[in-house]
Amino acid sequence: MLLSLTQWLAIHLHGAFHVFQYLTLRAILGVLTALTFSFMVGPAMIRRLSAHQIGQMVRNDGPKSHLSKSGTPTMGGALILMSIGVTTALWSDWDNRYVWTVLIVTLLFGLIGFYDDYKKLVMKNPKGLSARYKYLWQSLVAMGAVWVLYRYGTSPFETR
Numbered sequence: 001m002l003l004s005l006t007q008w009l010a011i012h013l014h015g016a017f018h019v020f021q022y023l024t025l026r027a028i029l030g031v032l033t034a035l036t037f038s039f040m041v042g043p044a045m046i047r048r049l050s051a052h053q054i055g056q057m058v059r060n061d062g063p064k065s066h067l068s069k070s071g072t073p074t075m076g077g078a079l080i081l082m083s084i085g086v087t088t089a090l091w092s093d094w095d096n097r098y099v100w101t102v103l104i105v106t107l108l109f110g111l112i113g114f115y116d117d118y119k120k121l122v123m124k125n126p127k128g129l130s131a132r133y134k135y136l137w138q139s140l141v142a143m144g145a146v147w148v149l150y151r152y153g154t155s156p157f158e159t160r
Contacts, residue, residue: 005090030091034083045079075117081110101148108141 003011006020019025084106092099116129 004092004094006092007094026091030087033090034087037083037086038079041082042079049075075114075121077110077113077117081107097152098149101145105141105145109138112137112141 006026009020010018084103088099088103094100112129112134116134119125120128
C-alpha cells in the first residue's frame with residue numbers, strides 16, 4: 001500500500017510529528033509545496049515550450065488586442081496539474097474518497113484542456129475544441145463526480 005508523506009511520518013516517527021495530522025498545517029504545506037514546485041519547474045517548462053515553438057495561435061476574427069498573444073507559450077495547465085499532483089501525493093489523505101474524486105475530476109478537466117490545446121497546436125485548428133464539446137465533456141465529468149459522491153456518501157449529510 002502506498003503512503004502519503006503525512007501517513008509515513010505518522011507511522012514511522014511514532015507521534016513525534018503528530019502535528020502533521022492537522023488539516024490546516026497540511027493545507028498550508030500543500031500551498032507552499034505547489035508554489036515552490038511551480039517556481040522551480042515553471043521557468044524551465046516555459047523555456048522548453050518556447051524552444052519547441054509551442055505557442056498560442058490567435059484567430060484572425062478575434063479582437064485586435066489578442067494578436068499580441070500570438071506565439072505565447074500555451075499548455076500552462078500542465079504545470080498546474082503537475083503541481084496539484086505532487087502536492088496531493090505528498091500532503092493528502094489517500095484513504096479519503098473525496099480527495100480521489102477531486103483529483104480525478106481535475107485531471108479529466110485537464111485532459112479536456114490538453115485535447116483543446118492539441119487541436120490548436122498539432123492539428124493547426126485555431127478554434128480548438130468547440131464550446132459545445134467542451135461543455136459536453138465537462139458536464140459528463142461533473143455528472144460522473146456527482147454520481148460517485150451520491151453513491152458512496154456514507155451519511156445523509158454527505159448526500160444532501
